[in-house]
Amino acid sequence: MQRSTMDLSSVAWRKSSRSTGGNCVEVAIVPGDPAVAAHKAQADELYLVRDSKDPDGPALAFTQGEWDAFVGGVKDGEFG
Template sequence: MREEIRTAAWRKSSLSGDTGNCVEVAPLSGGRVALRDSKDANSPVLVFTEAEWSAFRGGMRLGEFDF
């Protein structure tokens, strides 16, 4: 999986602004999605299953996270 993450097509979130709170996402095989800090390409990577990613995005849309 490390090689797949290293060569993934990362893209910065459209919701990231100039505040430095930026993330990048990349699609992986099997419907998984990788998430990392856009300021550090070597930062730890979270990998979500398709169902986990869907639940995470739904929670973001509903404001369920306190930032």
């Protein structure tokens, strides 16, 4: 996991309306940028995920294809 070198303070983070108790993740969609994830520099946009309890902590970066595969796995119950 690589720590972001881009200032993410102005990014619009979202979390599920079903989120309760502070145990959640937040998601943001940002333009692809090597400052966010150098190893994904060719991506047009990135899906960022962070722990809502640690907003200054690291954010994971996913490409559109990676995000789609993850969401598909959740919908198919692959992680339950």
